[in-house]
Amino acid sequence: MSWNQQLGKKFNKELILKEIFLHSDISRGDIIKETGLKKATVANLVNELIDENLILESGEEASTGGRRSKKLKFNEKAGFALGVDIGVNYIYGVVVNLRGEIIFEDVQTIHSAAFETYFERIISLIHLLMNKVPPCPYQIVGLGMAIPGIIDTGGNVLDAPNLQWKNIELKRMLEEIFQFPIYISNEANAGAYAEFTFTQNKEANNLLYLSVGIGLGVGIIINGKIYQGNNGYSGENGHTILNLNGKTCTCGRKGCWEAYASEHAALKEAENLINETSLTLEQLVQYADENNEKIRKLFQEIGFYIGIGITNLIHTFNPEKIIIGNSMTKAQRYVELALLETIEANTYPAHFETVSVEFSSLRGQAIAIGAATFIIDQFIELSSS
Amino acid sequence: MSWNQQLGKKFNKELILKEIFLHSDISRGDIIKETGLKKATVANLVNELIDENLILESGEEASTGGRRSKKLKFNEKAGFALGVDIGVNYIYGVVVNLRGEIIFEDVQTIHSAAFETYFERIISLIHLLMNKVPPCPYQIVGLGMAIPGIIDTGGNVLDAPNLQWKNIELKRMLEEIFQFPIYISNEANAGAYAEFTFTQNKEANNLLYLSVGIGLGVGIIINGKIYQGNNGYSGENGHTILNLNGKTCTCGRKGCWEAYASEHAALKEAENLINETSLTLEQLVQYADENNEKIRKLFQEIGFYIGIGITNLIHTFNPEKIIIGNSMTKAQRYVELALLETIEANTYPAHFETVSVEFSSLRGQAIAIGAATFIIDQFIELSSS
DNA sequence: AAAACTTTGTTTATCCGATAGACAAATAGA
DNA sequence: TCTATTTGTCTATCGGATAAACAAAGTTTT
Numbered sequence: 001m002s003w004n005q006q007l008g009k010k011f012n013k014e015l016i017l018k019e020i021f022l023h024s025d026i027s028r029g030d031i032i033k034e035t036g037l038k039k040a041t042v043a044n045l046v047n048e049l050i051d052e053n054l055i056l057e058s059g060e061e062a063s064t065g066g067r068r069s070k071k072l073k074f075n076e077k078a079g080f081a082l083g084v085d086i087g088v089n090y091i092y093g094v095v096v097n098l099r100g101e102i103i104f105e106d107v108q109t110i111h112s113a114a115f116e117t118y119f120e121r122i123i124s125l126i127h128l129l130m131n132k133v134p135p136c137p138y139q140i141v142g143l144g145m146a147i148p149g150i151i152d153t154g155g156n157v158l159d160a161p162n163l164q165w166k167n168i169e170l171k172r173m174l175e176e177i178f179q180f181p182i183y184i185s186n187e188a189n190a191g192a193y194a195e196f197t198f199t200q201n202k203e204a205n206n207l208l209y210l211s212v213g214i215g216l217g218v219g220i221i222i223n224g225k226i227y228q229g230n231n232g233y234s235g236e237n238g239h240t241i242l243n244l245n246g247k248t249c250t251c252g253r254k255g256c257w258e259a260y261a262s263e264h265a266a267l268k269e270a271e272n273l274i275n276e277t278s279l280t281l282e283q284l285v286q287y288a289d290e291n292n293e294k295i296r297k298l299f300q301e302i303g304f305y306i307g308i309g310i311t312n313l314i315h316t317f318n319p320e321k322i323i324i325g326n327s328m329t330k331a332q333r334y335v336e337l338a339l340l341e342t343i344e345a346n347t348y349p350a351h352f353e354t355v356s357v358e359f360s361s362l363r364g365q366a367i368a369i370g371a372a373t374f375i376i377d378q379f380i381e382l383s384s385s
Numbered sequence: 386m387s388w389n390q391q392l393g394k395k396f397n398k399e400l401i402l403k404e405i406f407l408h409s410d411i412s413r414g415d416i417i418k419e420t421g422l423k424k425a426t427v428a429n430l431v432n433e434l435i436d437e438n439l440i441l442e443s444g445e446e447a448s449t450g451g452r453r454s455k456k457l458k459f460n461e462k463a464g465f466a467l468g469v470d471i472g473v474n475y476i477y478g479v480v481v482n483l484r485g486e487i488i489f490e491d492v493q494t495i496h497s498a499a500f501e502t503y504f505e506r507i508i509s510l511i512h513l514l515m516n517k518v519p520p521c522p523y524q525i526v527g528l529g530m531a532i533p534g535i536i537d538t539g540g541n542v543l544d545a546p547n548l549q550w551k552n553i554e555l556k557r558m559l560e561e562i563f564q565f566p567i568y569i570s571n572e573a574n575a576g577a578y579a580e581f582t583f584t585q586n587k588e589a590n591n592l593l594y595l596s597v598g599i600g601l602g603v604g605i606i607i608n609g610k611i612y613q614g615n616n617g618y619s620g621e622n623g624h625t626i627l628n629l630n631g632k633t634c635t636c637g638r639k640g641c642w643e644a645y646a647s648e649h650a651a652l653k654e655a656e657n658l659i660n661e662t663s664l665t666l667e668q669l670v671q672y673a674d675e676n677n678e679k680i681r682k683l684f685q686e687i688g689f690y691i692g693i694g695i696t697n698l699i700h701t702f703n704p705e706k707i708i709i710g711n712s713m714t715k716a717q718r719y720v721e722l723a724l725l726e727t728i729e730a731n732t733y734p735a736h737f738e739t740v741s742v743e744f745s746s747l748r749g750q751a752i753a754i755g756a757a758t759f760i761i762d763q764f765i766e767l768s769s770s
Numbered sequence: 771a772a773a774a775c776t777t778t779g780t781t782t783a784t785c786c787g788a789t790a791g792a793c794a795a796a797t798a799g800a
Numbered sequence: 801t802c803t804a805t806t807t808g809t810c811t812a813t814c815g816g817a818t819a820a821a822c823a824a825a826g827t828t829t830t
Contacts, residue, residue, distance in 0.1 A: 771830100772829100772830085773828100773829080773830075774827100774828080774829070774830090775826105775827080775828070775829085776825100776826080776827070776828090777824100777825085777826075777827095778823100778824080778825080778826095779822105779823085779824075779825100780821105780822080780823070780824090781820100781821080781822070781823090782819100782820085782821075782822090783818100783819090783820090783821095784817105784818085784819085784820100785816105785817085785818080785819095786815105786816090786817085786818105787814105787815090787816080787817100788813105788814085788815085788816100789812100789813085789814080789815105790811105790812090790813085790814095791810100791811090791812090791813105792809105792810080792811080792812095793808100793809080793810070793811095794807100794808085794809070794810090795806100795807080795808075795809090796805100796806085796807075796808100797804100797805080797806080797807095798803100798804085798805080798806100799802100799803085799804085799805100800801100800802080800803080800804095
């Protein structure tokens with residue numbers, strides 16, 4: 001609420017740490033230029049960060065006519081975080097260092113099962129991950145878990161329709177078993193945070209991450225922070241209506257975006273088109289690779305609908321960047337062109353020219369990494385105090 | 386960027402000033418409880434604020450068993466701000482005190498004219514307002530102006546389609562004439578800021594203001610601050626598509642929200658329904674008052690479409706509060722029921738129960754007051770430094 | 771009415787952060 | 801080797817917050 005000197009110090013220390021995180025091999029002098037802090041302040045705080053093992057001195061820069069500067073590096077091996085991405089038919093877990101780089105990963109397929117079975121499998125995966133953490137000053141700094149559903153601010157899963165989970169106190173249940181901090185997030189928010197933190201050096205402060213998987217959700221980064229709304233239910237854009245009286249959605253209403261632009265929509269439509277059942281998205285992509293015109297046209301349509309929804313997002317948020325992730329990235333080469341053409345045709349030039357729309361480069365790993373990143377951020381805020 | 390002691394002091398001083406602004410007749414002790422600051426800090430900063438004429442001591446509270454506490458009041462008469470709301474056929478100007486209360490207002494009708502004519506009339510209105518400012522310590526703290534169009538962060542009007550203004554350096558032009566600070570904002574943003582600041586004691590940190598006038602726009606408050614996107618073009622929700630291949634919008638595309646839910650849409654539809662031309666919204670309301678069933682049904686439909694768009698906003702933002710303002714408030718009693726029923730039918734209970742949807746109580750004055758409020762906020766941040 | 775207690779607000783001494791400027795260290799070029 | 805230059809540290813000082821003593825102004829108890 002109010003301010004005091006300790007908070008100010010913490011703020012500056014974090015500022016310096018972030019600077020070093022983003023620009024490896026930066027010198028103390030560079031930090032002075034970037035932050036506007038004075039010599040002595042930077043020297044003091046840098047030395048404290050070294051004492052805390054959060055950064056390292058790593059060799060010296062070439063001289064520019066005087067004493068050589070020492071290079072500073074973020075010590076990404078000071079601790080490790082666990083990230084788990086719960087999918088409809090898989091559990092994907094990672095161990096990442098403090099820079100979000102994966103040092104171990106494991107994926108387990110799971111077929112529609114009761115929550116109890118799911119939970120047991122999750123716990124055993126976490127134990128597996130814990131055993132892969134190397135010795136280091138801070139050990140396991142925490143666990144982040146991403147769920148395709150609505151999560152409230154207390155870490156409770158209110159509704160995850162595709163998993164058929166309802167009202168589960170997931171955070172509390174995990175905290176009873178594990179000693180480290182735990183953060184439960186929505187799948188799209190985790191993806192958004194990973195993209196924001198680990199690509200393009202955080203240049204875009206207003207970023208949207210479009211998770212197009214079985215369902216469709218949006219992760220919203222505003223002013224460099226995740227926006228979760230009043231109770232954590234924001235970004236449910238899969239259920240915004242863009243075609244009144246259109247196709248019926250799984251939610252029972254008509255014309256939702258998700259009913260037109262999602263893996264679920266693609267599979268359902270494809271089953272009608274080519275008269276096959278229990279298709280997968282991978283199969284559809286393969287059919288398209290084999291020049292199946294019906295499937296190629298289907299992907300173009302999906303691209304069109306994703307594009308229309310994105311124009312709505314652009315008119316709402318005027319974002320710097322929109323990143324498309326989750327399973328639909330597998331069909332990137334068949335949806336991308338239609339998608340971009342649709343956006344260009346439906347936005348003002350002033351809007352279109354200032355936004356970049358890209359597919360995620362982190363691919364399937366984004367969500368687990370993002371989940372872990374929430375915990376890494378919490379750790380960094382706590383430790384540099 | 387970085388922090389220092391002066392910034393910290395400024396922050397605390399502003400915190401105290403806001404506390405006094407929001408809770409009149411608060412005592413020093415109450416401020417200590419609310420902010421967590423310590424006795425001496427509050428005493429020092431309060432005395433500085435008194436010296437700067439920003440607050441006043443106003444009598445004493447009854448005793449509760451010891452020395453009586455002195456009541457503190459925000460000195461809303463320390464300075465005055467000018468607010469101007471540019472409409473399609475009117476210019477509305479106000480002089481407000483630092484609390485945003487109108488002490489003088491003037492409205493001038495203007496018929497579709499070239500920008501030069503508009504500009505002259507605006508200048509003469511501003512001179513009229515300036516003459517109504519009473520003598521006070523800080524004089525005129527600035528001018529805020531709201532425009533129904535797209536404004537960039539430099540105060541340039543990029544496009545105001547209903548005024549037919551394009552690429553006008555409005556802020557620069559006004560600064561050449563007047564000496565005080567000037568802030569140009571979008572109409573919906575101004576409305577949002579007025580509602581946020583002057584109603585309900587700023588309890589809702591995530592608030593949307595829906596401006597339903599000739600066109601339709603949204604002002605977005607996130608974490609207590611106005612959100613304007615990357616270049617100031619956010620909230621153009623009038624042109625989000627909610628009915629693919631539906632009605633043609635003034636922007637040339639099909640199915641925009643604005644084509645269904647705006648004064649323009651209502652008038653166009655009414656002309657077909659009752660075979661009259663050059664109708665006004667006031668006339669339609671009167672027809673409805675006279676039990677014209679066709680018009681009443683039309684308003685119900687408008688309410689339905691506003692409601693559908695609001696459900697999309699709720700799924701996107703999960704806001705605490707949505708306030709509907711601008712000219713459509715005149716038809717509140719005919720659109721409200723259909724609107725609320727549509728929202729309830731199309732949202733999850735978890736979403737619906739945590740959002741309040743209301744009509745603006747500031748009515749037509751909100752936009753001008755909000756425009757002035759941006760300037761008042763700037764003044765308060767500058768002065769308490 | 772005097773004494774004791776309570777509440778409110780001010781003053782004083784101290785603490786802790788940032789910071790200016792002196793100083794030390796390390797290097798290139800003359 | 802000497803000088804200029806750059807980098808990094810040390811020291812004295814400044815400006816905030818704050819704890820604790822103090823003063824002021826009331827109520828309650830005796």
